[in-house]
Amino acid sequence: MPEILDQARTRVLENGVGLDEAGILAVLNLPDEHLPAALQLAHEVRMRWCGPEVEVEGIVSLKTGGCPEDCHFCSQSGLFTSPVRSVWLDIPALVEAAKQTAATGASEFCIVAAVRGPDARLMKQMRDGVAAIREAVDIQVAASLGMLTQEQVDELVEMGVHRYNHNLETCRSYFPNVVTTHSWEERWETLRMVRESGMEVCCGGILGLGETVEQRAEFAAQLAELDPHEVPLNFLNPRPGTPLGDRPVVEGKDALRAIAAFRLAMPRTILRYAGGRELTLGDLGTRDGLLGGINAVIVGNYLTTLGRPATDDLKLLTELKMPVKALSATL
Amino acid sequence: MSELTRPVAPAGGAGPTGRVVAADGAAAVARWCDRCGGSVADGAHAACAAARSLEPPRWCATCRRRMKVQVVPAGWSAVCVEHGERRG
Numbered sequence A: 001m002p003e004i005l006d007q008a009r010t011r012v013l014e015n016g017v018g019l020d021e022a023g024i025l026a027v028l029n030l031p032d033e034h035l036p037a038a039l040q041l042a043h044e045v046r047m048r049w050c051g052p053e054v055e056v057e058g059i060v061s062l063k064t065g066g067c068p069e070d071c072h073f074c075s076q077s078g079l080f081t082s083p084v085r086s087v088w089l090d091i092p093a094l095v096e097a098a099k100q101t102a103a104t105g106a107s108e109f110c111i112v113a114a115v116r117g118p119d120a121r122l123m124k125q126m127r128d129g130v131a132a133i134r135e136a137v138d139i140q141v142a143a144s145l146g147m148l149t150q151e152q153v154d155e156l157v158e159m160g161v162h163r164y165n166h167n168l169e170t171c172r173s174y175f176p177n178v179v180t181t182h183s184w185e186e187r188w189e190t191l192r193m194v195r196e197s198g199m200e201v202c203c204g205g206i207l208g209l210g211e212t213v214e215q216r217a218e219f220a221a222q223l224a225e226l227d228p229h230e231v232p233l234n235f236l237n238p239r240p241g242t243p244l245g246d247r248p249v250v251e252g253k254d255a256l257r258a259i260a261a262f263r264l265a266m267p268r269t270i271l272r273y274a275g276g277r278e279l280t281l282g283d284l285g286t287r288d289g290l291l292g293g294i295n296a297v298i299v300g301n302y303l304t305t306l307g308r309p310a311t312d313d314l315k316l317l318t319e320l321k322m323p324v325k326a327l328s329a330t331l
Numbered sequence B: 001m002s003e004l005t006r007p008v009a010p011a012g013g014a015g016p017t018g019r020v021v022a023a024d025g026a027a028a029v030a031r032w033c034d035r036c037g038g039s040v041a042d043g044a045h046a047a048c049a050a051a052r053s054l055e056p057p058r059w060c061a062t063c064r065r066r067m068k069v070q071v072v073p074a075g076w077s078a079v080c081v082e083h084g085e086r087r088g
């Protein structure tokens, strides 16, 4: 057993204290033969500090494409030659999407918009949309609308949005290689306001943007410092027309090492499988991740790409004897 | 995925789907790859076809217009102003 896993057993599993950056890096550098042991330990940590429930979420794009920012991985930036066109979802379709999500047993529905930050039109659409969903569907509403002002934070709280997603995407040292139209610190500032408002903080990122293993460890340590309620973990799905469109996908074993490492960095967080898992890990990877530290999934489609059918994920959870977290448990 | 009805075989090479239905319901021949917008006559677009299992179409296969695409948790719709809507 590698020394780092022995240390993690005491520090993380027994005491509930996440690994520091050096420890995270040691896990990310574990040779393949020790990967099963790392995943097993991460799974024990998740079971001990989070329990067997899996939080299921659906996401939908309220405003797609035409974003003025230049996140190099994103097909929704209006600055690249991506084929994604700008389109708005109307309120009836938004409510229908929330119903479809609730029908899977999901407790979370996240409304996302491709913007730098919301304008008055988007805030109105949110206000009307959230009210319509709360009227018709029993589900918790989360939002992801970019960078916020304090007034917008307060408005979202008042609407009843219980969790806000704002990804740091990658570590601080690598961020300027990925985004030039805003800074990591601006994102951090929105997260700070969200935290202070009482909304739950959801913050993760994308692996495979060209960051080094050391920067992957740096990122996990920075997320641990933020201590978000939820961390969505994406793996790059290289999109045509974006600056990262020709990058290779993350190798499956590296993705699993990252899952174990992020869990050992953050024993209590909701660690969610988000975009790119189908491409990076295939069907088997979903099982390996759920037995290696993951305790939440996005079911169904993503914002501009498709996921595997929700029924496949739900069947797998039944097989693994992992109950779907009930709505009542989140209220 | 069940986005299409009345399928017809494409001429000049297979696109990812190889068939489209016009707004008036009449089947039309796919001339353009609905993933990359390239000509189906220029190749088989096998990689596009594989990628399309996890992506909605982006280009109208009949006229090569970029479509307005909305993805929702349990499906998608793609609209060409000229050739109407496809769903999956």
Ligand code: SF4
Residues within 6 Å of the ligand: A067, A068, A069, A070, A071, A074, A075, A076, A077, A113, A114, A115, A116, A146
């Ligand atoms: S801010 Fe969001 S929608 Fe806009 S380019 Fe960046 S990731 Fe894409």
Ligand SMILES: [Zn+2]
Residues within 6 Å of the ligand: B033, B034, B035, B036, B037, B038, B045, B048
């Ligand atoms: Zn093609």
Ligand SMILES: [Zn+2]
Residues within 6 Å of the ligand: B060, B061, B062, B063, B064, B065, B080, B081, B082, B083, B084
């Ligand atoms: Zn057309």
